[in-house]
Amino acid sequence: MTKPAVSARAVSKHFGATRALANVDFELFPGEVHALIGENGAGKSTLVRILGGVHRPDQGEVLLDGRLSRFSSPRDAIAAGIVTIPQELRLVPALSIAENLALGDPPMRRLFGVRVIDRMRMRAMARDQLAQFDLSLDPDIRVDQLSYAERQLVAIAKALRRRCKILILDEPTAALEMREIERLFALIDRMKTEGTGIVYVSHRLDEVVRLADRCTVLRDGQIVAVSRRGDFKVGDLIAAMTGGVAAPPAVTASPPGAVVLETLAGRPDTIRLRTNEVLGLAGLLGSGAGAILRRIFGLGDEPIELRRNGKPERIASPLDAIRIGIGLVPDERRLGLIFNLSIRDNILLPSLDVVARRGRIDRTHGNRLVEQMMELLDIRPRRPELQVSLLSGGNQQKVIVAKWLTRAIGILLLDEPTQGIDVAAKAQIHTLIRNFAERGGGVLVRSSDLAELTLICNGIIAVHQARITDRLRRPADFDEQRLHAAIGG
Numbered sequence: 001m002t003k004p005a006v007s008a009r010a011v012s013k014h015f016g017a018t019r020a021l022a023n024v025d026f027e028l029f030p031g032e033v034h035a036l037i038g039e040n041g042a043g044k045s046t047l048v049r050i051l052g053g054v055h056r057p058d059q060g061e062v063l064l065d066g067r068l069s070r071f072s073s074p075r076d077a078i079a080a081g082i083v084t085i086p087q088e089l090r091l092v093p094a095l096s097i098a099e100n101l102a103l104g105d106p107p108m109r110r111l112f113g114v115r116v117i118d119r120m121r122m123r124a125m126a127r128d129q130l131a132q133f134d135l136s137l138d139p140d141i142r143v144d145q146l147s148y149a150e151r152q153l154v155a156i157a158k159a160l161r162r163r164c165k166i167l168i169l170d171e172p173t174a175a176l177e178m179r180e181i182e183r184l185f186a187l188i189d190r191m192k193t194e195g196t197g198i199v200y201v202s203h204r205l206d207e208v209v210r211l212a213d214r215c216t217v218l219r220d221g222q223i224v225a226v227s228r229r230g231d232f233k234v235g236d237l238i239a240a241m242t243g244g245v246a247a248p249p250a251v252t253a254s255p256p257g258a259v260v261l262e263t264l265a266g267r268p269d270t271i272r273l274r275t276n277e278v279l280g281l282a283g284l285l286g287s288g289a290g291a292i293l294r295r296i297f298g299l300g301d302e303p304i305e306l307r308r309n310g311k312p313e314r315i316a317s318p319l320d321a322i323r324i325g326i327g328l329v330p331d332e333r334r335l336g337l338i339f340n341l342s343i344r345d346n347i348l349l350p351s352l353d354v355v356a357r358r359g360r361i362d363r364t365h366g367n368r369l370v371e372q373m374m375e376l377l378d379i380r381p382r383r384p385e386l387q388v389s390l391l392s393g394g395n396q397q398k399v400i401v402a403k404w405l406t407r408a409i410g411i412l413l414l415d416e417p418t419q420g421i422d423v424a425a426k427a428q429i430h431t432l433i434r435n436f437a438e439r440g441g442g443v444l445v446r447s448s449d450l451a452e453l454t455l456i457c458n459g460i461i462a463v464h465q466a467r468i469t470d471r472l473r474r475p476a477d478f479d480e481q482r483l484h485a486a487i488g489g
Contacts, residue, residue, distance in 0.1 A: 040394025053077030327404030
């Protein structure tokens with residue numbers, strides 16, 4: 001009988017008084033895709049961090065090829081053949097694509113008897129690695145000039161450069177579009193045939209059903225189900241994760257009201273956002289849809305002129321946007337959070353003037369607001385003093401949303417707001433978006449999930465090559481073929 005490539009036996013882990021894992025057993029065989037799913041905070045990230053050498057278990061053991069292993073760092077795990085691609089990508093922004101791909105093991109040559117990096121070969125190797133995803137990016141481009149989705153593919157290409165025995169993918173498709181996802185799935189199939197074991201962590205349950213040979217469901221740090229291919233469907237997985245099925249929110253019947261935001265007045269690509277409205281931006285990778293949100297929030301190359309409630313405004317920085325009641329939830333959590341601060345401090349950061357009394361922070365008032373937001377958004381654990389870096393990805397996303405709801409802004413810009421979030425948390429975020437609009441707010445949301453846009457939006461703007469190519473209104477215009485054609489899909 002084949003031995004597991006890696007296994008965890010009776011593993012438990014606590015962070016202070018919080019139990020992250022309790023007596024968990026998990027195993028992965030060579031050439032197997034083993035999906036690991038659960039709600040945010042269920043313990044998935046903790047388990048993969050233990051397998052990847054980031055954390056050590058309080059109890060239990062990890063075995064590699066049947067032998068006891070004690071990793072003291074991710075470097076030890078990588079040396080043993082375990083490579084993890086986390087949600088927060090481990091790339092060096094100031095280095096080029098080629099330099100990132102070769103980091104730690106660059107090709108060398110001799111020049112006048114001295115060993116130096118062979119940059120020509122390094123670039124050629126980078127092109128070959130990127131070609132696996134049909135990416136024709138210049139290997140000399142700095143990583144900080146790439147979109148998040150492009151960086152995700154570079155990080156995966158970097159991992160595949162190593163001949164790993166075990167690959168752990170944590171939400172690998174969260175920022176990818178269908179074409180990139182299909183390329184990734186083809187690579188996963190190829191790696192399976194080569195004997196690589198793959199731990200696949202995802203909230204996209206249709207992917208789990210398609211890819212996984214086995215699926216383990218975690219809830220509150222414990223295993224509640226283990227199933228083999230053919231024995232589980234999306235509905236079964238949702239029930240195991242949550243104990244029930246989360247119903248999607250109904251789109252408000254309230255018609256959109258007055259225009260609260262207007263960009264580029266009088267031009268064909270004007271965007272008009274109204275009260276009581278959720279307006280979607282749909283576009284493929286590199287379409288420019290995300291850049292629209294960033295410009296409105298003052299993050300463009302040049303200031304933007306717009307109208308807020310009919311009044312002309314000039315937005316040159318995020319401070320200008322916040323001043324007139326605009327908040328942004330970015331597509332990367334690292335851009336919306338300060339990871340070494342607490343949940344409380346992150347939530348209150350944009351609202352210090354709101355909780356100030358006579359020039360001093362009113363801690364009682366601030367704590368009350370934070371407690372209300374943590375309860376409203378179901379941020380777990382309910383420990384405001386906890387450093388936000390210790391939260392799961394989904395709970396970190398909720399903290400970003402909470403800080404703008406605390407500010408009581410009038411316009412919310414959302415860039416991939418449910419990226420990497422489980423089904424229950426996604427339903428909560430959708431409900432919060434609709435409730436914000438029904439209270440008179442305006443929401444401009446970009447999502448690569450077209451089904452999500454058709455679910456929550458009153459209207460959708462299609463963007464292709466930085467141009468608005470179509471405008472669709474609910475319900476008559478919400479045609480999937482028309483939307484795909486408009487975005488160049």
